[in-house]
Amino acid sequence: MVLDIKNVSKNFGGIHALKNVSFSIKQGEIYGLIGPNGAGKTTMFNLITNIFEPSSGDIIFDSQTITGLKSHKITEKGICRTYQNIRLFSQMTALKNVMVGGHSRSSSGVFSSVFRTKKQREEEIQLNQKAEDLLELVGLLEHKDTLAENLAYGQQRRLEIARAMASNPKLLLLDEPAAGMNEKETDSLYDLIKMIQSKGITVLIIEHDMPLVMKLCDRITVLNFGEKLAEGTPTEIQNNEAVIEAYLGKEEEYESA
Numbered sequence: 019m020v021l022d023i024k025n026v027s028k029n030f031g032g033i034h035a036l037k038n039v040s041f042s043i044k045q046g047e048i049y050g051l052i053g054p055n056g057a058g059k060t061t062m063f064n065l066i067t068n069i070f071e072p073s074s075g076d077i078i079f080d081s082q083t084i085t086g087l088k089s090h091k092i093t094e095k096g097i098c099r100t101y102q103n104i105r106l107f108s109q110m111t112a113l114k115n116v117m118v119g120g121h122s123r124s125s126s127g128v129f130s131s132v133f134r135t136k137k138q139r140e141e142e143i144q145l146n147q148k149a150e151d152l153l154e155l156v157g158l159l160e161h162k163d164t165l166a167e168n169l170a171y172g173q174q175r176r177l178e179i180a181r182a183m184a185s186n187p188k189l190l191l192l193d194e195p196a197a198g199m200n201e202k203e204t205d206s207l208y209d210l211i212k213m214i215q216s217k218g219i220t221v222l223i224i225e226h227d228m229p230l231v232m233k234l235c236d237r238i239t240v241l242n243f244g245e246k247l248a249e250g251t252p253t254e255i256q257n258n259e260a261v262i263e264a265y266l267g268k269e270e271e272y273e274s275a
C-alpha cells in the first residue's frame with residue numbers, strides 16, 4: 019500500500035469533519051474521494067499534507083507514519099497536492115511557477131542562494147529543463163513565458179498540476195481539478211491524469227464531475243457527513259444504495275430550495 023488511512027478523525031470545535039475513516043491506496047492506482055459538499059474530502063487532504071493534525075488515527079505513507087510531520091517533510095517524502103482554489107503566482111510566468119515547485123526539493127541552501135555557487139547554477143539549469151518537460155507533459159510548453167494570470171482557467175489548473183509534479187511526487191493529490199472546466203478541457207484532463215498514472219505515480223483525486231470520476235478511478239471512497247459511506251470500484255459505487263440515497267437526498271434538497 020502507498021497510503022493507509024487508519025481510523026482517522028478530525029474535530030473542529032464541535033464539528034466532526036471526519037469520523038473514524040479508513041481506506042488504503044495501492045501503488046499506481048487512481049483513487050477517488052467523493053461525497054456531497056462538506057463531507058470532509060478537503061479536510062482529508064489537509065490531514066494527509068499535515069496542514070492540520072488528525073484528532074485521532076494514523077496516516078501511513080510508504081510504510082512510515084507521517085502523522086504530525088511538517089508539511090515540507092511530507093513533500094520531501096513524495097506527497098504533493100493541488101488546491102481547490104488555484105494557488106499560482108499570478109505575476110510569474112508558467113515556467114517560473116513550475117520551477118518554484120521544484121525548488122522545494124532542490125538541495126541548495128541559503129548560502130548558495132545568496133552567492134549563486136556553481137552548484138546552484140547547475141541546479142537552476144536542471145530545474146529549468148525539468149520545468150519545460152513538465153510544461154510539455156501538461157500541454158503548456160508554448161505558453162511557458164505567459165504570466166499565470168493570463169492563462170485560460172483550464173490551463174491554470176493544468177499548470178497547478180505541473181507545479182505539483184515538479185517535486186517528483188510518488189503520490190499526487192488533486193483537489194477538484196476539473197472544477198470550472200468545459201467538456202473539452204475535462205477530456206484532456208482525463209488524458210493527463212492517465213498519463214501521470216502511466217509514469218507510476220499514484221493519484222488521489224477529489225472531484226464532483228461524476229462522469230470523469232467513474233471513467234478515471236480504479237477505486238473510490240464515498241464520504242458523507244464525515245463518515246465513510248462506501249468503498250469500491252466505480253460500478254460498485256454507482257450501484258450502491260446508500261450512495262444513491264446520499265446523492266439523491268442532496269438533489270431533492272437542492273430542488274426544494
Ligand SMILES: Nc1ncnc2c1ncn2[C@@H]1O[C@H](COP(=O)(O)OP(=O)(O)OP(=O)(O)O)[C@@H](O)[C@H]1O
Binds near residue numbers: 035
Ligand atoms: N479549518 C476549519 N475550521 C472549522 N471547520 C472546518 C475547517 N475545515 C473544514 N471545516 C468543516 O469541516 C466540514 C468538512 O469540510 P470539507 O471542506 O473537508 O468538506 P468537503 O467534502 O471538501 O466539501 P466541498 O466539496 O464543499 O469542498 C465542514 O463542515 C467544514 O465547515
